Amino acid sequence: MKIGILGSGNMGRSLGILWAEQKHEVFFGSRTAEKGQAVAESAGNNTQGGTNDEAAAFGDVLLYTIRGVNPAEVLTSIDVLDGKILIDCNNYEIPENFAYQPIELSLAEKLASEVPQALVVKAFNTMAQEVFELSPQPLNEYNVSVFVAGDDEDARKMVMSLAADIGFAPVDCGELRFSRLIEGLGDFIRYLIIGQKLGGYATISVETLPEAKNQRLGGRQSSSLH
Amino acid sequence: MKIGILGSGNMGRSLGILWAEQKHEVFFGSRTAEKGQAVAESAGNNTQGGTNDEAAAFGDVLLYTIRGVNPAEVLTSIDVLDGKILIDCNNYEIPENFAYQPIELSLAEKLASEVPQALVVKAFNTMAQEVFELSPQPLNEYNVSVFVAGDDEDARKMVMSLAADIGFAPVDCGELRFSRLIEGLGDFIRYLIIGQKLGGYATISVETLPEAKNQRLGGRQSSSLH
Numbered sequence: 271m272k273i274g275i276l277g278s279g280n281m282g283r284s285l286g287i288l289w290a291e292q293k294h295e296v297f298f299g300s301r302t303a304e305k306g307q308a309v310a311e312s313a314g315n316n317t318q319g320g321t322n323d324e325a326a327a328f329g330d331v332l333l334y335t336i337r338g339v340n341p342a343e344v345l346t347s348i349d350v351l352d353g354k355i356l357i358d359c360n361n362y363e364i365p366e367n368f369a370y371q372p373i374e375l376s377l378a379e380k381l382a383s384e385v386p387q388a389l390v391v392k393a394f395n396t397m398a399q400e401v402f403e404l405s406p407q408p409l410n411e412y413n414v415s416v417f418v419a420g421d422d423e424d425a426r427k428m429v430m431s432l433a434a435d436i437g438f439a440p441v442d443c444g445e446l447r448f449s450r451l452i453e454g455l456g457d458f459i460r461y462l463i464i465g466q467k468l469g470g471y472a473t474i475s476v477e478t479l480p481e482a483k484n485q486r487l488g489g490r491q492s493s494s495l496h
Numbered sequence: 497m498k499i500g501i502l503g504s505g506n507m508g509r510s511l512g513i514l515w516a517e518q519k520h521e522v523f524f525g526s527r528t529a530e531k532g533q534a535v536a537e538s539a540g541n542n543t544q545g546g547t548n549d550e551a552a553a554f555g556d557v558l559l560y561t562i563r564g565v566n567p568a569e570v571l572t573s574i575d576v577l578d579g580k581i582l583i584d585c586n587n588y589e590i591p592e593n594f595a596y597q598p599i600e601l602s603l604a605e606k607l608a609s610e611v612p613q614a615l616v617v618k619a620f621n622t623m624a625q626e627v628f629e630l631s632p633q634p635l636n637e638y639n640v641s642v643f644v645a646g647d648d649e650d651a652r653k654m655v656m657s658l659a660a661d662i663g664f665a666p667v668d669c670g671e672l673r674f675s676r677l678i679e680g681l682g683d684f685i686r687y688l689i690i691g692q693k694l695g696g697y698a699t700i701s702v703e704t705l706p707e708a709k710n711q712r713l714g715g716r717q718s719s720s721l722h
Contacts, residue, residue, distance in 0.1 A: 284713045372598030372676065403708035412705055444692060450598065451687065454680040461677065462702060466670060471705040476688060479638055479697040482629035487510045488538075 271432065274329025275299055276322050276344065277336040278309040281359060284402045285333060285394065288436040290315035292406070299325025323350070331355040331428065333394075337363070338377055340384045351388040355425045356381070358449075359394040361456035368465050370457045376449035378419070391420035391429045392449040393440075395456040398463055400470030409437030415475035417452045419443040441476050497658065500555025501525055502548050502570065503562040504535040507585060510628040511559060511620065514662040516541035518632070525551025549576070557581040557654065559620075563589070564603055566610045578613040581651045584675075585620035587682035594691050596683045602675035604645070617646035617655045618675040619666075621682040624689055626696030635663030641701035643678045645669040667702050 271294045275282040278298040290296040290313065298313065299322035300306035310319030318328070323346050326332060332351070334341070337360040341348050358378040365371070382390035393416050401414060416433035418440050420426040430440035443452060459474045497520045501508040504524040516522040516539065524539065525548035526532035536545030544554070549572050552558060558577070560567070563586040567574050584604040591597070608616035619642050627640060642659035644666050646652040656666035669678060685700045 287713060368674075370677070372600050374598050399713070400708065401705065403711055403713055404705060408706075412703070414705070441688070442692065443688070448594075448684075448687065451596070451680060451684040454677060455684065458674075458677040458681065459702070461674065462667070462669070466668065468702070468704055471707060472702055473705060474700065474702050476685070476694070476698055476700050477638070478694055479627065479630060479640070479699060480634075481697060482626065485629055487513060487625070487629055 271295070271428075272328055272330045273297070273432075274325035274327075274332045276325055276332055276334050276341075278306060278319070279335060280399060281394075282333055282335040283309055283313060284399060285359075285436075286317060287313050287315060288402060288405045289432065290317045292435045294432075294435075297325045297328040299323070326350045326354075329354065331357065331432065333357045333359060334381065335359060337361075338380070341381070342384065348385050349387075351385050354388055355428055356385065356388040356390050357393050357429055358390055361395050361453055361460065364457075364460055364464070368461045370461075373450045373453050373457075376447075376453045378446055378449035378453070382421075382446055389420065389422040389425035390446060391418060391422075391425050392443075392446065392452050393418045393429050393433060395453060396459050396474055398470035398472075401473060404437070406435070406437035412473070413439045413475055413477055414473045415439050415441045417441050417443050417455065419446050419448045419452055421446045439475065497521070497654075498554055498556045499523070499658075500551035500553075500558045502551055502558055502560050502567075504532060504545070505561060506625060507620075508559055508561040509535055509539060510625060511585075511662075512543060513539050513541060514628060514631045515658065516543045518661045520658075520661075523551045523554040525549070552576045552580075555580065557583065557658065559583045559585060560607065561585060563587075564606070567607070568610065574611050575613075577611050580614055581654055582607070582611065582614040582616045583620065583655055584616055584618050587621050587679055587686065590683075590686055590690070594687045599676045599679050599683075602673075602679045604672055604675035604679070608647075608672055615646065615648040615651035616672060617644060617648075617651050618669075618672065618678050619644045619655050619659060621679060622685050622700055624696035624698075627699060630663070632661070632663035638699070639665045639701055639703055640699045641665055641667045643667050643669050643681065645672050645674045645678055647672045665701065
């Protein structure tokens, strides 16, 4: 897969390296060609680098790491995004004292409204840098979820496949509007990591347990959460 | 520990049984003494039953399962709650098509404002009935989180201990205001269980992974979530 990274800071650089290690073709984009090239040089693994425009033109899948910024301010023309998968991995800034505002509109939905011809998919907003260091092994033994939401099912499945490639356990979360809940998870795990001092190896995941052998309690099943 | 269950439906009945199995003294309260007694009779394990007033008087720790209802409407006098630990395990009702409203005020905070002399603790709102069937074994091997928030640290620690008793892995989430995020987790896991058909054995948990042996990516640590 050809992957373009828009904004090659910490997050973009790390995910780009992980995908390049798995033999994907990766292009690091940045505000200037020099900066993008420098990231590629330090990243190795046959990666390339240049401007964000070049990265957007290069990739079939694009990772958008530029939190809350309209792509029209980043790219010469947003037409280059038409029909491409655009992964939004962002969370709102952490407010003073973790006094998060309730999420009325997710960053992913905001992005989708700005580039309606792109296939926006929410993913990779619930783990810290430390977790990427564990990819792909032993990470693939730990069942760490990547929560994936997007209105285009094929795009969602592609991103789930890219998550699995680097050792994560993708969870299909359906439509893009569920990004609101997923960004809420991003808020929660950042609070635990930083505010509650669990550190960057703290992860949040969904796991389906094996069924009980005996049903001794006799309550209603499944829909019984209060 | 003496535990009173206020509202002995599915959730209250199951948790009451689990605690009684661990040799806690449990009293099931209900709108009528007859109903509370009937729950105790079917629950066994030396449990007692009667009115909600009696359950509130009996317990040092109280489980409040009556979603969103002011205790003043349930009890003859709320003075009986003064200084007692009051566990709120509730989530807002699931709206049509899972179109959740953003949580401005959590149910737990609403409850705390209604009974300011009680020590309200949020817990047990992120798992379905099925998971209780696995308690305490093999549940204690699965690291299933109970997210616990409350403004009184001792109360929080007591509820964490009650969660551990029945095989869960308690996670200290700090002040009661973080119930907003925890109730968001409740919304999310109910969507996955029902809407995405993962079923009632789907759980959401926090796990801290072992550190990476090599730090090859070289990004900033810990605060690097986007």
